Amino acid sequence: MLVAITVTSCIPSLFPLYKTSDLKTDSRLEGTWRELGDTGYTWEVINPGRSKEHRIFGMPGWDLFDSLRTYRLTSRSKDDMGCQFAVHVFTLGGQDYLNYYPVDWEVDHDFLSWHLVETNIFSKVDIRKDTLIIRFFDSDFLEKLITGQKIKISYLKLDDRILLMAPTDELQQFVLKYGRDAGAFIEPDTLIRVSTQIAGR
């Protein structure tokens, strides 16, 4: 379910939703999470900056980020090797958000990688002791506003997808002002904590 959602319903953004000054750490994020239901979809979240075992900073792709306030998310479906994302947690208007940025993925093909541009996606998050409730921004909602000429935001239309071009300041203002709009975010996905440790690799 979560995989499908991220492919079809999330809105990529050229700029992240956070500013460095907004970032925080939340140790409750760390651990292994499994999506509720039988999808077999899991998240492994660690803060590599605090863990010698999993330190990966200095490796290509990761040196862009704040070493202590960046989480490494390894997202896996049932049988795949998984993709790695830099995840940042921050609070806007009293609501916690996660910003996701791809760093490493399974396809090891230089020529293909030259074609790809990494983008950000973001979601609301409610972090509880053993539950993560994730709500992604609804692309259909935004597309209706754009095609109905009811929103003023910088974007690019790429085939049937929308890429937000608005800078972080504008993104934050939109989220702060309209983040509580009932239609702005899709239905929540729930992940259940499997372990406080990530699976050994």
Next chain:
Amino acid sequence: MKLGDIRRFFLVVAGNRIIQHVLFWIASFTFLVHFFMTSGELTRVDFIYTLLFHISLATAVYVNIWLLIPVFLRKGRYLLYLCAAVVLIFLAALLNRLTFEKLVDIILPGYYFISYYELDDILKFVFVYVALSSLLKLSKGWFMLMETNRKLLLMEKEKTAAELQALKSQVNPHFLFNSLNNIYSLALNGSPTTPEVILRLSDLMRYMLYESNDSTVPIKKELTCIKNYIELQKLRSGTEASISYDFTGKIEDQRIAPLLFLPFIENGFKHGVKGETLGGFINIRIELDDKELYFSIENNKGLVDEVEKEQGKGIGLQNAKRRLELIYPDRHLLEIEDKENIYRVKLKLILS
């Protein structure tokens, strides 16, 4: 479009406040809607956003030109104006934020706008509009002042032209009146020279009526006129009077205001030759030197100054002086010597 059309357009605009304001806001909207455009083409949200943005700009502009400028700036309270303008700019910037943070959701529910600019950026926008409106308001006042000055200048020129025309029209009847009197005297005495006098007078009148209407005439024609006039007077004065006319110089393309010397010559004949029962003299001399002309006339003063008996005594001389002041200001020198037995006039003219 010709220069005159452009000037007329600006006059129409300058005279119609509503047109000015409409043009200003059309220009402002056109510029800003393109400035605010988010995607490659203009969309409805760009127009709406620009319109909403103008709420605070228009408020600032009209408070400035309807309140601050009349109350402070026009009364010379510059410091107060400056303070008030600063406050106005801040309030307008806050109104701009308020428009997009609160008002827009009330005015246009279903639309999603944020304030895309930080407060310092909005302050710059509002400052530009307040400064621009002040400059336009002041430059409009300056433009109107210039126009009033131009009209005053035009009126002054027209007045001068009318005055010159009136003075010149006084010369002609004056001369004609005297000449007709002379011809009447010749005819009364049965003089055989009467037809010649009439012909010379005809030539003179042609020059005066048809050829001397321009502001300047070729100097050759003016000298011919003087010569004709002297010949006319010689015929009338007979052989007892000593009348001399001397011209030196090279006549080229110099031009001169018409009928400028005639009042002096006429005056000389009236006071001198004609007023002297036992003859008299009149010496006229003209020297032409490229761009300068020297005129002198001297005559005896008659024992019986019959001119004194005429009404309008001295009008011709007064007119001549006034015309010199109007046509050759700072370019003429007139000296009049009125001695016991001799009357002398010297005039120097710079022709161009």
